[in-house]
Amino acid sequence: MDHSQLFFKHLAPTNPFPVGIEIDYAEGSWIYGPKGKWLDLIAGIAVCSVGHRHPNVVAAIHQQVDRYLHTMVYGEYVQDANTRLAQKLTSLLPSTLDCIYLVNSGTEANEAAIKMARRATGRSQIISFHKSYHGNTMGSLSISGNETKKAAFRPLIPDVDFIQLNRWEDLDRITSNTAGVILEPVQGDAGVRTAHNDYLVALRNKCTEVGALLIFDEIQCGVGRTGSWYYFQQTPVVPDAFTTAKGFGGGLPIGALVASKELHALWAHAPMLGHITTFGGNPVCSASALAVLETIESEKLMDQIPEKANFIRSRLNHPQILEIRNEGLMFAVDLKSEEEVGKLFDYCLQNGVIIYRFLSSPSSFRMAPPLTISLEELEFGMKVILEGLNVLK
Numbered sequence: 001m002d003h004s005q006l007f008f009k010h011l012a013p014t015n016p017f018p019v020g021i022e023i024d025y026a027e028g029s030w031i032y033g034p035k036g037k038w039l040d041l042i043a044g045i046a047v048c049s050v051g052h053r054h055p056n057v058v059a060a061i062h063q064q065v066d067r068y069l070h071t072m073v074y075g076e077y078v079q080d081a082n083t084r085l086a087q088k089l090t091s092l093l094p095s096t097l098d099c100i101y102l103v104n105s106g107t108e109a110n111e112a113a114i115k116m117a118r119r120a121t122g123r124s125q126i127i128s129f130h131k132s133y134h135g136n137t138m139g140s141l142s143i144s145g146n147e148t149k150k151a152a153f154r155p156l157i158p159d160v161d162f163i164q165l166n167r168w169e170d171l172d173r174i175t176s177n178t179a180g181v182i183l184e185p186v187q188g189d190a191g192v193r194t195a196h197n198d199y200l201v202a203l204r205n206k207c208t209e210v211g212a213l214l215i216f217d218e219i220q221c222g223v224g225r226t227g228s229w230y231y232f233q234q235t236p237v238v239p240d241a242f243t244t245a246k247g248f249g250g251g252l253p254i255g256a257l258v259a260s261k262e263l264h265a266l267w268a269h270a271p272m273l274g275h276i277t278t279f280g281g282n283p284v285c286s287a288s289a290l291a292v293l294e295t296i297e298s299e300k301l302m303d304q305i306p307e308k309a310n311f312i313r314s315r316l317n318h319p320q321i322l323e324i325r326n327e328g329l330m331f332a333v334d335l336k337s338e339e340e341v342g343k344l345f346d347y348c349l350q351n352g353v354i355i356y357r358f359l360s361s362p363s364s365f366r367m368a369p370p371l372t373i374s375l376e377e378l379e380f381g382m383k384v385i386l387e388g389l390n391v392l393k
Contacts, residue, residue, distance in 0.1 A: 019349070026052035029373045031354070038349070039381050041367045042356045046188075046220050046330065049247030050295045051370040057250045060291035064284045074102060074280040081283035085290045089258070092229045092293070094238050099261040102254065102281035106219035106245030107135025109255040110182070112275055113243055114139050114157075116259065117180025117213045119266050119274060124159040127174055127181045127212075131165075131360045133189035134182065134217055143182055146189070146360050165190075166199045171206045180213040180240075185231045188220035191361030192325040192332035200237040207240075213263075216242040219255070223247035224296045224371055226328035227305045250292035254285035301371040305329055311375055312367070315382035320389040331367040338362040340392050347388035353381050 001009070003022055022033045028051045031038045043049065050057060064081055071077055082102060090098050103109050114126055128134070132145040141149070142156035150156060163170035165187060174181060181203065187193040195203075207214040216239040222230045225247060232239055241263065245255030257264075267274040296302060305328045312331065313324055322334040335341050341357055344365060348355050355365045369378070 019354075021349070028052060029370050029377050036352065038352050038354045039377055039384075040354050041369045041381050042354055043247075043368055043370045044251070045356065045366075046225060046246045046368040047249070048251050048370055049223050049225065050250050050292055050299075050301070051372040052251065054250065054291075054295060054372070056295045057288050057291045060287040061252070061284055064287035067283075069284060070279065070282060074277045079281070079283050079286070081286040081290070082281045085286045085293075088290055088293050089256070093258065096238060096240075096260050097242070097258050099259060099264045101257045101259075101264055101267070101275065102286065103245075103256065103277055104253050104279055104282075104285075105135075105255045106217075106243060107137045107140040107255075108277070108280070109219070109243035109245055109257045110134045110140040110143070110217060111137055112257040113180070113182060113215045113217075113241060114143065115275055116241060116257065116263060116266070117182075117215065120213060120263055121179045121211060123177055123179035123212075125175075125178045126160050127178055128160060128162055129165050129183055129187070130162050131190035131193070132162075132182075132184055132187060132217075133359065134184075134219075149359065165193060166196050168199065168202060171202060174203075174206050174210055174212060176210050178207075178210060178212040180215050181207055182215045182217055184217045184219075184221065185235065186221040186226060186327045186330060188330070189358050189360045191334070191358050191364045192327060192330055192366075194325075194327055195235075197235050197237075200232075200235050204237045204239075213240040215239055218242050219245045220368070221327060221330055223292065224302045224305075224328075225330050225368065227302055229302075231327065248292065249285050249289050250295075252285040252288040254282070254289050296371065299372070305371065308369075308373065308375065308378060311378055312382065315379070316385065318386055318389045320392050329367075329369055329371060329373075332358065332361060332364045333367070334361075334364045335392075336363065341365050343392060344385070344388045347391055348384055351384045351387070353384040355385065 024033050031040050086100050128143040130145040134140040134144045142160050145162055185195045216232055218230045222244045228234050241259035325332045358364050
């Protein structure tokens with residue numbers, strides 16, 4: 001039985017029609033298999049931020065593997081992979097965001113954020129946004145805004161309400177009963193929808209007024225993807241906490257809830273071990289994440305983002321395209337229908353390029369290439385996409 005047959009026989013499915021390409025190895029912006037190679041314009045859904053197997057990341061992983069792997073549950077032992085990562089990440093942030101809780105994924109970071117808001121305020125209501133995506137465990141699913149994905153799993157956690165992004169009158173629904181408001185400042189799954197700066201200021205002021213925590217989910221739009229370390233750094237607003245994952249580990253599973261030391265100190269009492277994880281802060285994943293941050297900085301990858309983003313926009317000039325939205329190298333491209341997106345996806349895959357879909361914006365396709373991608377590689381990718389769009393006409 002070959003690997004494709006084993007895949008369908010023994011691995012749990014997520015949908016009836018997986019992409020199904022067989023992977024041999026990956027390097028830089030490319031994925032290679034026994035039957036072809038593909039330019040990866042989605043980077044594993046914004047995960048491989050510095051490309052596949054960047055030498056700096058691989059070296060950091062090897063160095064840590066040669067020392068030790070797991071030694072203890074999170075928070076008990078002093079491990080320099082954790083402390084160096086925490087020092088580096090907090091050095092890139094405002095002084096109020098000086099402490100991190102390391103977990104295994106974005107959904108776990110958002111679960112911790114829900115608990116932090118309730119623990120810090122003694123309230124229960126969480127306010128989120130329509131078309132938001134925060135993960136698929138029960139808490140993070142509860143605060144996600146796609147009802148189609150939630151209906152089969154109800155009842156979810158109680159006291160969650162949803163408002164519309166950038167609709168000012170909805171801010172009145174944030175009250176003294178609200179524990180926290182969680183927001184993707186750039187909504188990813190909704191098709192790259194950005195919160196306006198003046199709206200964010202009003203939201204910040206409202207949360208401060210009623211004593212609710214303002215939490216940003218920067219899992220897709222963070223780690224340099226939009227041109228700053230985290231998107232909120234391009235706005236006038238600093239959240240009380242934010243979550244990060246995906247591109248943070250450069251291909252290994254790691255996430256974090258970032259907040260003040262004062263807020264994080266609440267985990268340690270009433271009750272003690274108020275939040276705990278066995279594998280959070282895994283030293284190999286932490287070493288990889290540190291190498292990602294250092295590589296983005298040393299190679300000045302964020303400085304290159306405007307040129308690469310403008311290059312993509314300039315090439316994607318085609319009558320089949322209704323709209324292009326992007327923040328840095330986080331792209332949504334609107335076509336006329338979900339069917340057209342499916343046909344374009346198939347064409348690109350057959351011709352050596354990987355794009356992908358959105359859950360909550362089905363008539364759009366996404367691109368989130370490695371920050372290390374070259375203009376020559378982008379030229380090839382845009383050429384194939386344009387050829388595919390011509391087939392749709």
